[in-house]
Amino acid sequence: MEGRVIVVTSGKGGVGKTTVVANIGCGLASRGKKVALVDADIGLRNLDVVLGLENRIVYDIVHVIEGKCRLRQALIRDKRVQTLFLMPAAQSRDKEAVQPDQMKQLTASLAREFDYVVIDCPAGIERGFKNAVAGADEAVIVTMPEVSAVRDADRIVGLLEAQGLGDPRLVINRLRPEMVKRGDMLDIDDVLDLLAIDLLGVVPDDESVITSTNRGEPVVLDGASRAGEAFRRIAARIDGEDVPFMSLEAQSMWSKFKRFIGVGR
Amino acid sequence: MFDFMSRILGGKSRLGEPRSKSLAKERLKLALACDRVELSPQVFEGLRLDLARAVSKYVEIDEAGMKVRFDSSDRRLSLVASVPVVGTRRTGQARRSKSRR
Numbered sequence: 001m002e003g004r005v006i007v008v009t010s011g012k013g014g015v016g017k018t019t020v021v022a023n024i025g026c027g028l029a030s031r032g033k034k035v036a037l038v039d040a041d042i043g044l045r046n047l048d049v050v051l052g053l054e055n056r057i058v059y060d061i062v063h064v065i066e067g068k069c070r071l072r073q074a075l076i077r078d079k080r081v082q083t084l085f086l087m088p089a090a091q092s093r094d095k096e097a098v099q100p101d102q103m104k105q106l107t108a109s110l111a112r113e114f115d116y117v118v119i120d121c122p123a124g125i126e127r128g129f130k131n132a133v134a135g136a137d138e139a140v141i142v143t144m145p146e147v148s149a150v151r152d153a154d155r156i157v158g159l160l161e162a163q164g165l166g167d168p169r170l171v172i173n174r175l176r177p178e179m180v181k182r183g184d185m186l187d188i189d190d191v192l193d194l195l196a197i198d199l200l201g202v203v204p205d206d207e208s209v210i211t212s213t214n215r216g217e218p219v220v221l222d223g224a225s226r227a228g229e230a231f232r233r234i235a236a237r238i239d240g241e242d243v244p245f246m247s248l249e250a251q252s253m254w255s256k257f258k259r260f261i262g263v264g265r
Numbered sequence: 266m267f268d269f270m271s272r273i274l275g276g277k278s279r280l281g282e283p284r285s286k287s288l289a290k291e292r293l294k295l296a297l298a299c300d301r302v303e304l305s306p307q308v309f310e311g312l313r314l315d316l317a318r319a320v321s322k323y324v325e326i327d328e329a330g331m332k333v334r335f336d337s338s339d340r341r342l343s344l345v346a347s348v349p350v351v352g353t354r355r356t357g358q359a360r361r362s363k364s365r366r
Contacts (some may be wrong), residue, residue, distance in 0.1 A: 021325075083354065146289075147289050147293055147296075149291065149294055151293060151296055151300065154297050154300060154301070155300060156303065167310070180286075182284070183284030183285070183286050183287070184284060184285045184286055186286050186288055186289055186290060186293075190286065190290050191291075193290075194290065194293050194294065194297060
């Protein structure tokens with residue numbers, strides 16, 4: 001059976017795309033799925049350090065595309081989760097080194113061997129974006145509850161649609177419940193209202209994301225972390241499981257209900 | 266009481282100033298609507314003027330009070346115009362007789 005090819009994108013940089021990719025991948029692999037993560041940010045390689053695999057790179061995605069090595073030679077097996085693999089980006093090349101058609105071929109051959117192929121898309125909407133989305137079957141958009149990130153996410157929804165990726169799902173990253181509570185941060189409903197796409201999950205702003213990234217260990221493996229729990233649920237939802245939203249999201253269900261019966265806004 | 270309610274709902278702070286997230290949402294609504302139609306403000310003004318001209322052929326309107334905007338809820342774009350009508354007598358017939366004078 002062919003695996004699913006999922007691109008993770010955001011438009012704006014710095015919203016946590018790479019962290020989301022690492023954790024979705026690690027989360028899915030922890031569920032026993034065979035997962036390949038593709039770092040499509042050629043020239044600005046990052047997924048390797050977030051996963052703690054930076055010392056193991058020999059070949060990269062451009063080597064594979066140029067036929068200098070076989071697909072398997074470039075895939076690095078994760079230290080902790082046996083079914084997780086990374087296809088690193090090239091560091092000394094630029095985005096022009098790859099064509100959308102070549103990416104399509106690459107992800108198609110990965111999809112024959114893996115249950116999930118998750119692509120880390122570079123920031124921006126130029127060549128790198130077009131490469132990253134070329135071979136994708138579905139898309140996940142990462143945003144933060146903040147004006148510039150939401151605006152860029154909206155542009156991405158339109159661009160994905162033009163590429164035939166019509167139903168992207170949204171991850172709202174770095175939500176700060178205490179700021180939402182005092183009305184100083186867009187809440188989940190505000191963001192969903194503005195973007196009008198389906199919610200995949202909400203990740204609270206959590207120091208453990210930074211400390212675990214410092215160690216090169218995805219936070220999804222940390223059983224005590226709130227953000228880790230959010231990522232475990234996101235992975236489960238991608239995997240087709242119907243998981244309830246976490247408590248900070250339950251609040252939003254309540255306001256949805258209020259709106260439904262006509263007392264909320 | 267209303268003030269209390271709106272404070273509870275997060276719309277206003279204690280001092281009656283809107284909370285920053287309401288501002289963020291309002292600003293984003295407008296920005297996204299403009300992004301989605303890819304219309305420059307000048308072209309939009311042209312559309313507004315043409316619309317006013319077209320409607321005033323049939324009824325008398327208050328052009329200053331006219332509001333035109335794009336609404337893009339649920340990703341379906343619609344043009345929403347609110348045009349205050351000040352007189353309905355100005356029909357094609359009336360106009361002709363007016364111009365004869």
